[in-house]
Amino acid sequence: xxxxxxxxxxxxxxxxxxxxxxxxxxxxxxxxxxxxxxxxxxxxxxxxxxxxxxxxxxxxxxxxxxxxxxxxxxxxxxxxxxxxxxxxxxxxxxxxxxxxxxxxxxxxxxxxxxxxxxxxxxxxxxxxxxxxxxxxxxxxxxxxxxxxxxxxxxxxxxxxxxxxxxxxxxxxxxxxxxxxxxxxxxxxxxxxxxxxxxxxxxxxxxxxxxxxxxxxxxxxxxxxxxxxxxxxxxxxxxxxxxxxxxxxxxxxxxxxxxxxxxxxxxxxxxxxxxxxxxxxxxxxxxxxxxxxxxxxxxxxxxxxxxxxxxxxxxxxxxxxxxxxxxxxxxxxxxxxxxxxxxxxxxxxxxxxxxxxxxxxxxxxxxx
Numbered sequence: 001x002x003x004x005x006x007x008x009x010x011x012x013x014x015x016x017x018x019x020x021x022x023x024x025x026x027x028x029x030x031x032x033x034x035x036x037x038x039x040x041x042x043x044x045x046x047x048x049x050x051x052x053x054x055x056x057x058x059x060x061x062x063x064x065x066x067x068x069x070x071x072x073x074x075x076x077x078x079x080x081x082x083x084x085x086x087x088x089x090x091x092x093x094x095x096x097x098x099x100x101x102x103x104x105x106x107x108x109x110x111x112x113x114x115x116x117x118x119x120x121x122x123x124x125x126x127x128x129x130x131x132x133x134x135x136x137x138x139x140x141x142x143x144x145x146x147x148x149x150x151x152x153x154x155x156x157x158x159x160x161x162x163x164x165x166x167x168x169x170x171x172x173x174x175x176x177x178x179x180x181x182x183x184x185x186x187x188x189x190x191x192x193x194x195x196x197x198x199x200x201x202x203x204x205x206x207x208x209x210x211x212x213x214x215x216x217x218x219x220x221x222x223x224x225x226x227x228x229x230x231x232x233x234x235x236x237x238x239x240x241x242x243x244x245x246x247x248x249x250x251x252x253x254x255x256x257x258x259x260x261x262x263x264x265x266x267x268x269x270x271x272x273x274x275x276x277x278x279x280x281x282x283x284x285x286x287x288x289x290x291x292x293x294x295x296x297x298x299x300x301x302x303x304x305x306x307x308x309x310x311x312x313x314x315x316x317x318x319x320x321x322x323x324x325x326x327x328x329x330x331x332x333x334x335x336x337x338x339x340x341x342x343x344x345x346x347x348x349x350x351x352x353x354x355x356x357x358x359x360x361x362x363x364x365x366x367x
Contacts, residue, residue: 018081020185022071026083028063035124038067040081046071048083049122073126073138082124101135103183110178118190120172126223128169130176130190137188139176141223145192145270196271203232204266207273211263212280220253227259227275234273236261243278243285243350285350288317292352296342300354305332312340312354319352327356 018024018040026038026046036053038046048069050058061067073082109116118137122129127140180189196204207213207229215229225241227234236259238246246252265274292298292314300312300319310332312319321340326332340354 018071018074020071020074020187023068024071024083025066025068028061028065028067031061031063036061036067038069038083044075044081046081046083047124048085049124052085052122054085072129080124080126082126101186102133103181105133106135106137106178106181106188110181113177115175115177116190118174118176120169120174123169130174132176132190135188137176137178137190139190139192143179143189143191143270145196145272192270196268200232200271201268203230204268204271204273207232207263207266209263209265213261213263213273213275215259215261215275217253217255217257217259219255220249222249225249225253225259227261227273229261229273229275232273233271234261234263234275236275236277240264240276240278243281243283283350285317286347289345289347289352292317292342292345294342294344297339297357298342298352298354299337299339302332302334302336302338305334310354312338314352317352318350319354320346320349321354321356325355327358330356330358 024040024046026040028036029039029045030037031050033050035047035049038048040046046069048067053061053067057067069083069085071081072084075081108114116132118130118132120128121131121136127138127142128144129136130139131137174192176190176192178188179191180187182188213229215227215234217225218228218233219226222238224238225236227236238249241249241252259277260280261275261277262279263273264276264279267274298314298319300314302310303313304311307323309323310321310326312321319340321332325343330338332338339357341357343353343355346353
């Protein structure tokens with residue numbers, strides 16, 4: 001009899017735990033002018049900025065090659081591992097000539113909510129790398145103000161143009177505050193919140209939640225759409241564009257395009273409207289889920305196996321078999337077609353919770 005521990009050990013894929021500063025080798029999956037994507041044999045892919053790799057290495061680099069790098073951030077907002085060509089200890093302390101990071105300065109700035117001057121040095125899908133007095137920290141997309149985003153440039157954007165416009169932010173000076181300091185993990189997180197003028201706040205407060213508005217796209221960025229709504233800046237995060245997953249916004253949207261959108265929130269700290277396109281319509285999941293009553297036998301294809309459970313593609317919806325219900329004697333392999341029982345409907349996660357469909361030697365069905 002195979003135990004659950006043995007099952008997970010043999011079937012769970014890409015669960016390697018990574019930590020900041022760790023040296024790791026990956027296989028090149030994709031190469032663009034902006035970044036290189038690596039398979040790290042972990043739960044997530046890694047990304048490293050092309051400019052961070054020596055020209056002598058990039059010149060002959062091709063898909064399938066092995067590349068060594070260091071973990072800069074174990075996980076960004078897109079679930080990717082952010083990599084660097086140098087160990088973080090060297091990057092973070094380079095301007096201090098070996099004297100170490102003055103953490104007390106950043107801890108004091110956080111406690112006093114004081115502002116610091118920095119410069120953008122790198123761009124990735126999760127946000128910006130900002131250097132303050134020689135120390136590099138991370139500014140997540142959700143914490144970026146529109147004054148900076150507006151400098152990325154507008155105009156009709158194709159994918160390559162979108163990446164190029166974001167690169168225009170490199171070298172830009174900006175004011176940030178510190179929202180997280182973790183000396184043990186060498187972690188420093190910045191924000192641009194709290195820098196909004198009274199005039200901008202007054203315009204923002206003219207809007208209300210759930211209000212339908214019209215706006216014009218100012219820029220198409222990897223993480224969302226920057227929209228002008230009657231002179232007020234707004235942002236539609238990529239997750240709020242459609243009920244279905246969207247990988248490339250530039251295939252559907254371009255600068256100058258007019259949209260009807262819904263106000264989800266008023267962010268007074270960043271002076272912007274949080275907007276949504278998908279919430280103008282009902283989530284189709286509820287209707288689709290009606291075809292999956294409890295205890296219904298369904299057939300699906302295994303698309304992923306993780307420490308949490310098994311992800312299954314059903315006809316037109318996602319199913320999930322939690323690890324607590326996985327049968328030790330069953331092989332759950334990616335690509336396998338299997339029968340399951342519908343256990344419940346998870347509206348929040350937009351998926352069907354599944355249970356094993358097993359026929360005993362007596363011909364009985366149980367879960």
